Amino acid sequence: MHSRVLTTSVGITALAAALAVVLAQAPAGAQAANAAAKPAAAKPAPATTQSAPAAKKWTLPRTPEGVPDLQGYWTNNSYTPLERPDGVNKEFYTLPELRAVEKKNAEREEEQTTPGTIADVHYDFTQFGLDRSQTRMADNLRTSVITNPENGKLPPVTPEGKKRAADRAEARKKQGAQYDQVQNIPIGSRCVYMNGAPPMMPPAYNPAYQIIQSPGYVTILTEMLHETRVVPTDGRPHAPATVRSWLGDSKGHWEGDTLVIETTNFNDKSAFRGASENMKVTERFTRTSDDAIRYEFTVDDPSTWERAWTGEMPFVKINGPIFEHACNEGNYGILNTLAGARKEDKRAAEEAARRQARSEEQ
Amino acid sequence: MRNRSVAVTTGMVIVVASVWLAVTTVAGQAPGYRAPRTKDGKPNLNGVWQAVNEANWDIEGHSAAPGPLWQLGAQFSVPPGLGIVEGGPIPYKPEALQKKKANYADRAKLDPELKCYLPGVPRAMYMPYPFQIVQSTEYVMMAFEFAGAVRTVYMKKQQAPADSWMGWSNGHWEGETLVIDTTDFNDLSWFDRAGNFHSDKLHVVERISAASPDHLNYEATIEDPNVFTRPWKISMPLYRRLEKNAQILEYKCVEFAEDFIYGHLRKVPLVK
Numbered sequence: 001m002h003s004r005v006l007t008t009s010v011g012i013t014a015l016a017a018a019l020a021v022v023l024a025q026a027p028a029g030a031q032a033a034n035a036a037a038k039p040a041a042a043k044p045a046p047a048t049t050q051s052a053p054a055a056k057k058w059t060l061p062r063t064p065e066g067v068p069d070l071q072g073y074w075t076n077n078s079y080t081p082l083e084r085p086d087g088v089n090k091e092f093y094t095l096p097e098l099r100a101v102e103k104k105n106a107e108r109e110e111e112q113t114t115p116g117t118i119a120d121v122h123y124d125f126t127q128f129g130l131d132r133s134q135t136r137m138a139d140n141l142r143t144s145v146i147t148n149p150e151n152g153k154l155p156p157v158t159p160e161g162k163k164r165a166a167d168r169a170e171a172r173k174k175q176g177a178q179y180d181q182v183q184n185i186p187i188g189s190r191c192v193y194m195n196g197a198p199p200m201m202p203p204a205y206n207p208a209y210q211i212i213q214s215p216g217y218v219t220i221l222t223e224m225l226h227e228t229r230v231v232p233t234d235g236r237p238h239a240p241a242t243v244r245s246w247l248g249d250s251k252g253h254w255e256g257d258t259l260v261i262e263t264t265n266f267n268d269k270s271a272f273r274g275a276s277e278n279m280k281v282t283e284r285f286t287r288t289s290d291d292a293i294r295y296e297f298t299v300d301d302p303s304t305w306e307r308a309w310t311g312e313m314p315f316v317k318i319n320g321p322i323f324e325h326a327c328n329e330g331n332y333g334i335l336n337t338l339a340g341a342r343k344e345d346k347r348a349a350e351e352a353a354r355r356q357a358r359s360e361e362q
Numbered sequence: 363m364r365n366r367s368v369a370v371t372t373g374m375v376i377v378v379a380s381v382w383l384a385v386t387t388v389a390g391q392a393p394g395y396r397a398p399r400t401k402d403g404k405p406n407l408n409g410v411w412q413a414v415n416e417a418n419w420d421i422e423g424h425s426a427a428p429g430p431l432w433q434l435g436a437q438f439s440v441p442p443g444l445g446i447v448e449g450g451p452i453p454y455k456p457e458a459l460q461k462k463k464a465n466y467a468d469r470a471k472l473d474p475e476l477k478c479y480l481p482g483v484p485r486a487m488y489m490p491y492p493f494q495i496v497q498s499t500e501y502v503m504m505a506f507e508f509a510g511a512v513r514t515v516y517m518k519k520q521q522a523p524a525d526s527w528m529g530w531s532n533g534h535w536e537g538e539t540l541v542i543d544t545t546d547f548n549d550l551s552w553f554d555r556a557g558n559f560h561s562d563k564l565h566v567v568e569r570i571s572a573a574s575p576d577h578l579n580y581e582a583t584i585e586d587p588n589v590f591t592r593p594w595k596i597s598m599p600l601y602r603r604l605e606k607n608a609q610i611l612e613y614k615c616v617e618f619a620e621d622f623i624y625g626h627l628r629k630v631p632l633v634k
Contacts, residue, residue: 063401063498064400064401064402064499065401071498071500176629177629179629180628180629180630181624181628181629181630182620182621182623182624182627182628183620190616190617190620191616192614192616192617193614210501210514212496212498212500212501212503213498214400214408214496214497214498215400215401215406215408217408217496219496219503219505221503221512221514225510226510226511226512227510228503228505228510228512230494230496230505230609230610232607232609236607237607239607239609239611243611245611245612245614246612246614247612321514321516321520321523322514323523323524323526324480324524324526324527324528326479326480326526326527328477328478328479328616328619329477329479329480329527329550334623334624335623335624335627338624338627338628339627341627341629342627342629345629
């Protein structure tokens with residue numbers, strides 16, 4: 001215990017120093033406010049920005065092919081929202097403010113374990129580690145993932161984007177009630193798609209990724225739905241425009257020491273925040289320390305937003321391995337809710353028949 | 363001089379013997395083929411690969427047959443295949459053979475492929491979809507097109523955290539050959555559409571080596587004391603997908619299987 005306490009306090013001291021540097025630089029906007037707050041035990045806190053003067057000189061690791069080595073198990077686990085919350089008028093929190101936000105969110109998630117509630121029957125979040133606070137946080141002092149527009153909010157939606165959203169809502173309504181058929185249930189509950197496409201936003205649980213590199217490829221395995229993006233980095237073109245998919249077609253290249261992945265060819269169903277199938281996402285992965293990758297992305301879809309927008313968050317290291325997320329294979333939730341709905345239909349029909357019979361008797 | 367010639371002769375005998383051994387132990391391998399190397403000196407098996415055979419219908423030799431749905435005509439009838447099982451029928455225990463026959467009779471309802479379930483091993487290797495080998499120093503990943511399945515082969519041995527559909531794979535190199543030892547399966551996957559099956563005691567040892575720039579030799583020893591009387595082997599070539607810019611595409615089949623799985627629970631029934 002004693003040594004762990006010591007390590008932790010050393011870590012916190014080092015972290016505070018790193019944060020001070022980050023915060024001092026933050027208004028200039030030149031450096032990411034990436035902070036790794038829980039360094040691995042027995043290791044001093046690694047510097048999270050390359051320019052931190054107090055940090056020991058760090059050498060970017062490289063693969064046998066000589067490109068930056070991004071390999072390992074990573075998380076982007078975070079409570080940082082995509083858009084800056086109303087009433088927050090600054091770009092960065094202080095560390096105590098961030099901790100307060102995390103605590104509030106953790107408490108809200110833990111409410112789902114309150115005995116006797118429906119949420120508690122669904123999942124025991126605490127027991128299965130489904131609340132985010134039980135996993136390492138990829139601390140992000142930013143008040144929103146969005147960095148541009150500078151107000152931290154999505155740009156205005158175009159008239160075409162608004163019409164599309166209305167059309168989609170209308171089409172969904174025509175399909176009937178949520179439990180009339182499996183197709184009406186949200187896509188994530190059906191284990192079809194869980195935001196595995198870029199931009200890589202933190203999921204509600206299982207925020208684990210593995211990156212491995214082979215000659216000419218970077219492969220990103222996402223724990224949720226075992227989504228695997230095998231990304232060639234040799235500058236080859238995208239798949240033909242007729243080939244569309246939920247995750248899109250990812251093609252990469254290196255710009256200096258930054259991995260750039262451009263993804264197009266989406267179908268019209270993954271629809272990140274109401275986007276169209278013409279969305280283009282450009283991701284930039286830059287290793288900033290042994291412990292962190294800076295992840296930046298730009299979403300470009302002129303038919304949905306008046307201009308392109310950009311976000312940023314850190315990925316930090318976690319221990320592996322990635323578990324097999326066999327979701328569809330054990331999806332009793334769909335079976336049981338649909339079966340329950342049909343039973344309810346039957347009960348209602350019988351009740352109506354009884355009422356009819358009674359009124360005829362009178 | 364004399365000593366040297368003895369040494370040379372002895373050396374040649376050893377070389378010849380080991381080539382002969384290689385030829386006889388790995389069926390079909392071109393004698394002496396040496397795969398290109400990765401930067402860390404290992405045989406380079408990276409690429410997009412695919413089996414070209416009929417094993418997914420039935421890993422044993424089988425005749426052509428009508429498909430499960432007359433409405434699909436000749437599109438989905440069963441193509442004949444020589445099979446990939448070595449040395450005669452699969453050595454089922456008597457009670458297991460009964461279960462296999464029951465599986466076969468009910469295959470149009472029971473095959474996990476119908477539900478887009480993870481295919482397990484070795485089935486993932488010969489489904490009629492490509493897969494990509496991604497080879498780094500510590501891990502060899504296999505990304506399969508079917509159901510977006512994935513296997514990670516740990517080249518530094520690790521314990522399985524839990525049973526799973528795709529099992530837990532530890533690997534090592536034996537010369538030209540990638541040897542993969544996979545255990546910790548659940549008992550839910552099948553070997554093919556003909557109902558060949560296993561229990562959670564399944565143990566698969568695969569040997570994969572390059573036989574030419576564009577094909578691999580694949581063999582697997584299958585052991586399961588709950589189901590088989592002895593270990594048995596399958597073998598087949600895997601071919602490189604040579605199309606320009608060949609890649610694994612997305613085949614998220616859950617969506618296509620939902621009415622198969624949940625259709626009976628629709629408010630408005632599907633047209634029969």
